[in-house]
Structures are given as C-alpha cells and as structure tokens.
Amino acid sequence: MRGTFLEIRPRALTDNARRARALANGARVFAMVKANGYGHGLGLAARAFANAVDGLGVAVIEEAQALRHLGLAHPVLVAEGFFDADELALASRLHAEVVVHSPWQVDLLAARPAPLGVWLKVNTGMNRLGMAPDLARAQAARLRAIPGVRLLGVMSHFACADAEDDTFTDHQLAIADTLAKELNVPLSAANSAALIRYPEARARRVRPGIMLYGSSPFPWRSAADLQLAVTQRFSARLIAINPIQAGDTVGYGATWRADAPGRIGVVAVGYGDGYPRHAPSGTPVAVNGQRTRLVGRVSMDMITVDLTGLDARVGDSVELWGDTVAVDEVAAACGTISYELFCQITGRPVRVIAE
Ligand SMILES: Cc1ncc(COP(=O)(O)O)c(C=O)c1O
Incomplete structure (x- = not known):
C-alpha cells in the first residue's frame, strides 16, 4: 500500500x-x-x-x-x-x-x-x-x-x-x-x-x-494559540532515501542544489494528491516528528525532502500538515491560505476517519 x-x-x-x-x-x-x-x-x-x-x-x-x-x-x-x-x-x-x-x-x-x-x-x-x-x-x-x-x-x-x-x-x-x-x-x-x-x-x-x-483566520496568530483542534492530518510514506553530494541538484528544473553532502528522501505524495505544486523549497514537513523541509519541485506523485542528519527509514511516515506542521505554516510558505490547501486535496489519498 x-x-x-x-x-x-x-x-x-x-x-x-x-x-x-x-x-x-x-x-x-x-x-x-x-x-x-x-x-x-x-x-x-x-x-x-x-x-x-x-x-x-x-x-x-x-x-x-x-x-x-x-x-x-x-x-x-x-x-x-x-x-x-x-x-x-x-x-x-x-x-x-x-x-x-x-x-x-x-x-x-x-x-x-x-x-x-x-x-x-x-x-x-x-x-x-x-x-x-x-x-x-x-x-x-x-x-x-x-x-x-x-x-x-x-x-x-x-x-x-x-x-x-x-x-x-x-x-x-x-x-x-x-x-x-x-x-x-x-x-x-x-x-x-x-x-x-x-x-x-x-x-x-x-x-x-x-x-x-482547525485553521487560524489570522496570519499573525496560530490555530493552537486560538485553542483550535487539528481536524486533518495529511501524510505519506518515504519510498526511497538517496545520498546526495555537494553540487547535486534535485527534481524537475534542477531548482535546488545541495551545498553539502546529505540524504534526500522521496515521499509518495504530489500535486496529483493535492499537495500544492507551487510549494517552494523550504516548505516545512515532519519526518517521525522531526521537522525538516521540502527540497526541489513538487512532482505529480512524489516530493523530495531533506533527511540530512535525521533519523528516517524507508516506510516511515512524513507529515505534510497536521500535528507537527500546522496547515497554516504550509499555506504561508506557499503564498496561499489553508482554505485552498484543504479544498484541493484530490480523491487519491486514502481517507481515514479518526476514532
Ligand atoms: C458568505 C460567507 N459567510 C461565511 C464564510 C466563512 O468564512 P471563514 O471560513 O473565513 O470563517 C464564508 C466563506 O468564505 C462565506 O462566503
């Protein structure tokens, strides 16, 4: 799966x-x-x-x-x-x-x-x-x-x-x-x-x-500060982890270049799932509760994230937004609002209704 x-x-x-x-x-x-x-x-x-x-x-x-x-x-x-x-x-x-x-x-x-x-x-x-x-x-x-x-x-x-x-x-x-x-x-x-x-x-x-x-209407005040509960968590798995050398680029358009050796994780989510294609390098994600960042362009079925120095294995879950990374942070990084991120999730991610 x-x-x-x-x-x-x-x-x-x-x-x-x-x-x-x-x-x-x-x-x-x-x-x-x-x-x-x-x-x-x-x-x-x-x-x-x-x-x-x-x-x-x-x-x-x-x-x-x-x-x-x-x-x-x-x-x-x-x-x-x-x-x-x-x-x-x-x-x-x-x-x-x-x-x-x-x-x-x-x-x-x-x-x-x-x-x-x-x-x-x-x-x-x-x-x-x-x-x-x-x-x-x-x-x-x-x-x-x-x-x-x-x-x-x-x-x-x-x-x-x-x-x-x-x-x-x-x-x-x-x-x-x-x-x-x-x-x-x-x-x-x-x-x-x-x-x-x-x-x-x-x-x-x-x-x-x-x-x-569970999203704040105000750019300057977080949902947590407003005592709003998180209503959705968008996540996907790491499907590959690859070493990268200083000077290597990642993804379409070679838009991101490593300035030091590191590790790149490939995550099974893309704009075909509703993850915003215009999310820039630096957009926050969380791997096993550790915050890190998107690097390179978002593809239809995959994104790439920086795993350098993190504890992560193939199969681990990556949070796109939810508990560790607020949807409002992702929206801000993308120059949009949570409303749009919520509305554009496609039918492909599997819906799980929490207890
Ligand atoms: C007429 C009207 N009322 C209320 C709302 C709710 O606004 P919000 O989601 O910012 O609370 C909307 C949403 O756009 C709206 O169009």
Whole structure:
C-alpha cells in the first residue's frame, strides 16, 4: 500500500464548533460546510457539527440538496442563493434559507412565488455580492410583498476582518447594522475572523468556516494559540532515501542544489494528491516528528525532502500538515491560505476517519 493518507478527525471538528458556539455569546451559529466541508467531506463535517450548531451554511443549492440526502434536517443557508427558477423551487422544497443578492432574484421570486426564507445581502464595501443599502431597502419592500416569502434578515460579508491593520470592518458593520435595524430584522455578518475578533460584529447569527477546520483566520496568530483542534492530518510514506553530494541538484528544473553532502528522501505524495505544486523549497514537513523541509519541485506523485542528519527509514511516515506542521505554516510558505490547501486535496489519498 502506498500509504498516502488524509486523516480526518470528527471529534476535533466538534470541539472547534463548540469553541465557536462559546465565542458566539448567544448568537445563532451556522457552520459553513460548503466546498465539501472545506475538503473534509460534506457529510462528515456536517454530522460532526450537527449537535453543536444551529444550522449549516453552503454556497449552492446542490450542496443543500446533498445535506438533505444525507438526512440532515438542520436549517441550511445557501450563500449564493438560487441561480434560476428551478433552483428557486428546489430551495423551497428543501426548506433552505436563501441569500438574495440581486434584483433579478427578486424578479424571479415575484414571478414564481414560493414559500421561502430569504436573507437580503447588502454590499457594505466588499463589492462582490450584495446590493447597495438603498437598493436593498427597496428590494426588501418588494420581497415582503411576495406571498410566502419571509425576510429573515440582513446579511453582509467582511472584506478585511482577518487583516492585522483592519479599519474597514467597523465601517462595514455600521452600514449593515443600520439597515438591519431599519428593516427590523436580525443581522448576520461575522465569519471566523470577525467572530473571534469583533464581539460587536457577532450580531444575531454568525457564519464561521475556517476556524471549525482547525485553521487560524489570522496570519499573525496560530490555530493552537486560538485553542483550535487539528481536524486533518495529511501524510505519506518515504519510498526511497538517496545520498546526495555537494553540487547535486534535485527534481524537475534542477531548482535546488545541495551545498553539502546529505540524504534526500522521496515521499509518495504530489500535486496529483493535492499537495500544492507551487510549494517552494523550504516548505516545512515532519519526518517521525522531526521537522525538516521540502527540497526541489513538487512532482505529480512524489516530493523530495531533506533527511540530512535525521533519523528516517524507508516506510516511515512524513507529515505534510497536521500535528507537527500546522496547515497554516504550509499555506504561508506557499503564498496561499489553508482554505485552498484543504479544498484541493484530490480523491487519491486514502481517507481515514479518526476514532
Ligand atoms: C458568505 C460567507 N459567510 C461565511 C464564510 C466563512 O468564512 P471563514 O471560513 O473565513 O470563517 C464564508 C466563506 O468564505 C462565506 O462566503
């Protein structure tokens, strides 16, 4: 057996959801499970969160449908709402709550009224999805006149809540809060970063994602420091160990050159498994609990690591991320975020569900 594993830890997912609930201070908690539970498995993540949260959040209707097929009857929020009239009808049948972010969605609803709970998305500065406050106000009036439609709340999304020098969140929150108060409905705005950092942004409903998966939303604070449990461990085996001489190069493009004699370990994982191809030499890995580094380019099925001076044998397990090497460290080395690393693991690593 190749021995390339993605170990998922349901208990850690549950612990992190409980942590989010404690921080939420009474706000309803909707756990984001979009994109296959941030790569952890939709059903597995949703079930792990089920008893610790009030509802689940997805991006698209198909994900809400998958949750219902799995037998989950929780309230489900669909963050991009419906794309057409068929999806509108489906959302209604699934008892999903949908986000309405554009007037064309209100037009569709007005033309095909259906029993549906709706969150009105207001653009407060992210300038992605959502209507400007005046437009949102006008659409709220239209929505309230459609038979069967219930305006559940105002929703917005923060652009900079995870940035060290953030001054934007206060501004966004003030706009969203004013509209929610005017319409006399609850506000939902906080992602993980805002939930942890801005008590005033918690409002009536929070939508944490990444913190539930054991990763820190903040580049300057570790997940361990935030008391988040590790929810996945990505590992693979050493399949060869080779001596190397000073001046030798390793891998495609000969991008890394040894400046002294040493040992190179070949590990059975590559971008075909979802290990990021753009991980540079120096990206941390751990061999038998000893931290070392990737050297040379990532191939489709293999990577090469520096074993010089380490205790390591063929067959030993190498941690790509998990307990010894935080996923956030790997993401930082690669110039990306843990979200992307989680989402891009392919179907090839063997999934192991921890006890
Ligand atoms: C609308 C919405 N709410 C909440 C979240 C959760 O954000 P995070 O994973 O940063 O906590 C996301 C994720 O991107 C989102 O798109």
